[in-house]
Amino acid sequence: xxxxxxxxxxxxxxxxxLSFELENGESIGLSGPSGSGKSLLLRAIVDLDVHEGEVLxxxxxxxxxxxxxxxxxxxxxxxxxxxxxxxxxxxxxxxEAAPLDQLGLTPSILKQPVSELSSGERQRLSLARLIANNQxxxxxxxxxxxxxxxxxxxxxxxxxxxxxxxxxxxxxxxxHDIDQLQRxxxxxxxxxAGELHTIDEALQ
Amino acid sequence: MIPVxxxxxxxxxxxxxxxxICAHLLRxxxxxxxxxxxIRTVAQLLLIGLVLKALFASTNALFIGLLxxxxxxxxxxxxxxxxxxxLKGWWGYGIGTTSMFLSSFTVTILxxxxxxxxxxxxxxxxxxxxxxMLLGNTMTGVSLGLDRLTEGAWERREVIEARLILGEDxxxxxxxxxxxxxxxxxxxxxxxxxxxxxxxxxxxxxxQILAGASPVHAVNYQILIMFLISAxxxxxxxxxxxxxxxxxxxxxxxxxxxxLQRP
Numbered sequence: 001x002x003x004x005x006x007x008x009x010x011x012x013x014x015x016x017x018l019s020f021e022l023e024n025g026e027s028i029g030l031s032g033p034s035g036s037g038k039s040l041l042l043r044a045i046v047d048l049d050v051h052e053g054e055v056l057x058x059x060x061x062x063x064x065x066x067x068x069x070x071x072x073x074x075x076x077x078x079x080x081x082x083x084x085x086x087x088x089x090x091x092x093x094x095x096e097a098a099p100l101d102q103l104g105l106t107p108s109i110l111k112q113p114v115s116e117l118s119s120g121e122r123q124r125l126s127l128a129r130l131i132a133n134n135q136x137x138x139x140x141x142x143x144x145x146x147x148x149x150x151x152x153x154x155x156x157x158x159x160x161x162x163x164x165x166x167x168x169x170x171x172x173x174x175x176h177d178i179d180q181l182q183r184x185x186x187x188x189x190x191x192x193a194g195e196l197h198t199i200d201e202a203l204q
Numbered sequence: 205m206i207p208v209x210x211x212x213x214x215x216x217x218x219x220x221x222x223x224x225i226c227a228h229l230l231r232x233x234x235x236x237x238x239x240x241x242x243i244r245t246v247a248q249l250l251l252i253g254l255v256l257k258a259l260f261a262s263t264n265a266l267f268i269g270l271l272x273x274x275x276x277x278x279x280x281x282x283x284x285x286x287x288x289x290x291l292k293g294w295w296g297y298g299i300g301t302t303s304m305f306l307s308s309f310t311v312t313i314l315x316x317x318x319x320x321x322x323x324x325x326x327x328x329x330x331x332x333x334x335x336x337m338l339l340g341n342t343m344t345g346v347s348l349g350l351d352r353l354t355e356g357a358w359e360r361r362e363v364i365e366a367r368l369i370l371g372e373d374x375x376x377x378x379x380x381x382x383x384x385x386x387x388x389x390x391x392x393x394x395x396x397x398x399x400x401x402x403x404x405x406x407x408x409x410x411x412q413i414l415a416g417a418s419p420v421h422a423v424n425y426q427i428l429i430m431f432l433i434s435a436x437x438x439x440x441x442x443x444x445x446x447x448x449x450x451x452x453x454x455x456x457x458x459x460x461x462x463x464l465q466r467p
Contacts, residue, residue: 050454
């Protein structure tokens with residue numbers, strides 16, 4: 001069943017409007033050179049920038065949701081995590097719901113000042129924060145493993161895979177790493193100069 | 205009161221000239237600003253002296269109203285000029301001016317009608333200086349508050365968006381920045397209330413004492429004025445910062461930094 005339908009969406013630098021669908025429990029991979037508009041596409045879906053087009057969740061148009069309801073349900077993980085309170089734990093509504101163990105983190109990390117955490121720890125914590133606070137139906141992941149070593153990259157991939165399987169959430173995964181997209185996605189698109197190209201499985 | 209004439213003014217102008225020469229020699233790059241500000245002081249005060257003289261002689265409600273609006277318009281212009289990243293279009297001027305109008309005029313009218321109660325209530329000897337002091341101080345609060353708001357939103361745009369992404373509404377996402385902006389807007393008046401009489405003798409009180417009023421009367425007036433100013437500044441700053449923060453988001457609660465001018 002269709003979870004998210006993107007209709008004639010045109011982020012500002014895109015030449016043409018684009019349309020595609022994301023099924024329940026499906027994962028779509030997006031690759032493409034830097035500056036090609038991958039992040040802008042995710043930002044448009046989550047509705048952070050002004051753009052043309054419509055997005056529907058379970059057939060319900062985005063405009064029927066309040067802005068905060070929409071972003072709560074369609075969760076995006078930006079490439080750089082941001083924190084505004086002193087301690088990591090203060091950013092979580094219910095710390096016990098955060099999948100820390102699966103990300104190789106211990107609960108004591110929540111009592112540490114964010115400024116003392118490494119960029120990799122912050123990166124993993126921000127995914128834990130998104131999942132625990134919002135339990136999104138759609139996960140838009142923008143380079144979620146860019147700062148991580150192989151072990152932690154594998155942990156993130158496994159966590160997203162489990163989350164997708166357990167909740168039926170849909171995932172759009174942006175990465176430069178084609179191998180990673182092959183591991184994590186059911187289908188792939190390539191974004192190039194503001195255009196979306198289907199990657200034909202047969203040609204790979 | 206001992207009158208001050210052209211000779212006395214000339215001596216004080218000489219001091220400003222010396223300051224300007226020092227600034228020039230030290231290459232502070234502000235000699236021009238000092239000269240323009242000094243000339244503006246002389247021209248503006250001479251002009252307002254003449255206007256007040258005519259106004260006090262007639263007590264014409266229409267003229268008093270027009271002069272009040274002119275003062276408001278100029279204060280609005282000053283608020284705009286002091287902002288590094290101002291809102292584009294009419295909003296940059298409108299938000300500051302509207303909030304100063306709502307706060308300063310309300311507090312002034314309340315003070316004139318209920319507290320001081322001259323007859324008629326718009327007697328210019330009371331109305332114009334009172335409004336002037338309120339506008340002057342509210343202007344500082346509003347311009348500091350708005351400047352801090354737009355600068356804060358610009359610097360912390362990624363945090364604001366991260367909070368929006370996690371499902372906070374615009375009000376929560378910019379809440380911290382808005383609180384800081386209001387605080388910095390009202391800090392000057394809080395400082396001057398705290399220092400009043402200990403570190404500095406406020407200008408109006410000094411003026412009344414120089415004019416021969418009893419210090420006790422002058423002090424009572426000064427307390428009244430300080431309280432009115434703090435109420436007006438707080439109201440004006442809160443109003444301006446709230447309106448400004450709302451304008452930074454659109455109907456879909458997207459952070460719209462494109463509504464700010466580049467500095």
